[in-house]
Amino acid sequence: MKFDPHQLWTGQQIILQPVSEEELRNRSEKMDRRIRRRDLIEYLAAALVIIPLALIAWKLPILSIRLAILAMIAGVIMVCINLYRRRDQGADAIAAMGLSWRDCHMRQLRHQRDILGNVASWYIGPLVPGAFGFLAAICYETASRIGWIDAAAGLAGPFAFVTLLFAGIIALNRRAAHLINQQIEALESELG
Amino acid sequence: MTLSGKDRQSQLYRECADGYGATIARIARGYERDDGLRADLEQEIHLALWRSLAGFEGRCALSTWVYRIAHNVAASHVDKARRSAPLTTLDDLCESELQDHLAGPREELDEARALDRLYALVHRMKLPDRQIMLLYLEGLTGQQISEITGLSPGNISVRIHRVKQVLRQQFESGEPT
Numbered sequence: 001m002k003f004d005p006h007q008l009w010t011g012q013q014i015i016l017q018p019v020s021e022e023e024l025r026n027r028s029e030k031m032d033r034r035i036r037r038r039d040l041i042e043y044l045a046a047a048l049v050i051i052p053l054a055l056i057a058w059k060l061p062i063l064s065i066r067l068a069i070l071a072m073i074a075g076v077i078m079v080c081i082n083l084y085r086r087r088d089q090g091a092d093a094i095a096a097m098g099l100s101w102r103d104c105h106m107r108q109l110r111h112q113r114d115i116l117g118n119v120a121s122w123y124i125g126p127l128v129p130g131a132f133g134f135l136a137a138i139c140y141e142t143a144s145r146i147g148w149i150d151a152a153a154g155l156a157g158p159f160a161f162v163t164l165l166f167a168g169i170i171a172l173n174r175r176a177a178h179l180i181n182q183q184i185e186a187l188e189s190e191l192g
Numbered sequence: 193m194t195l196s197g198k199d200r201q202s203q204l205y206r207e208c209a210d211g212y213g214a215t216i217a218r219i220a221r222g223y224e225r226d227d228g229l230r231a232d233l234e235q236e237i238h239l240a241l242w243r244s245l246a247g248f249e250g251r252c253a254l255s256t257w258v259y260r261i262a263h264n265v266a267a268s269h270v271d272k273a274r275r276s277a278p279l280t281t282l283d284d285l286c287e288s289e290l291q292d293h294l295a296g297p298r299e300e301l302d303e304a305r306a307l308d309r310l311y312a313l314v315h316r317m318k319l320p321d322r323q324i325m326l327l328y329l330e331g332l333t334g335q336q337i338s339e340i341t342g343l344s345p346g347n348i349s350v351r352i353h354r355v356k357q358v359l360r361q362q363f364e365s366g367e368p369t
Contacts, residue, residue: 005329005362017231024205024242028239028243094247097260100341100342102342
């Protein structure tokens, strides 16, 4: 027996599940609330870092360390702003769903690639002055008591740890961005 | 009298739901074989469509918009899920007969089994081949498929040729009537 796939496909029995506009409106509002709640959790997490740091900076009598902590706080705030700017939600993301599949898919891939590939500038970069400034301030304060060489030697471990941590995060993200870029190139060559 | 933003959104949505409800259901079924997850996907498409219509400016036909939203949401669903069996390309399907539990003498195929076989075939396909197959089955032209997928007309015609070949292998029905 032979079948025409078109007739088979369009003639199949479909039981429609009606969705009321009221329900869609409620679900849409729920989705917006969920996004706002997620944002709020991120801000609270940042506050959990910022508040203790601010208290330490306020209590500490040592100016150099206070300045380094203030740089750390500024870095965390900057990262939060960057995270907010780079999130792929809201009206732009909804509008992107109305693009052709190729454009929509490429947009998502490029967005992910750019976020991961530029992690050094928008995520690690703002934290560098605070982290290394803090180590430098401790070294400066300690050097006045035990000398520069001993102070620097004592901080070599933490300095190496922070450097490797930052470099590792950048390298892992760049690797991921590279893989996504390969995916983009493969798609571009496949799809023309 | 012009409609307010929300009224316009509602009117457009009703138009889409009435005209393309069955299409959306078939597309959801083409991307998700699990009944429960398919119902979720269908609702997800309706929700995305409803939200997107607030920004619909009429730069393309409403039907194109519906197909784009449905396929983009479904493609994201497939990407997120990553739980299905390895997918395959049209080239591979052209070269080999579909081997699955439904495969059997074609003469014994009744319509339900034929439809199951068609779905089994669709569910094995990678993107964007699956989109092209589904849109072709919906009866869209190459030009319309090109607008929805964003692939060049040349690319689409090559893929449609392979789609026809695969369907012919499976159903021996040749060209659509």
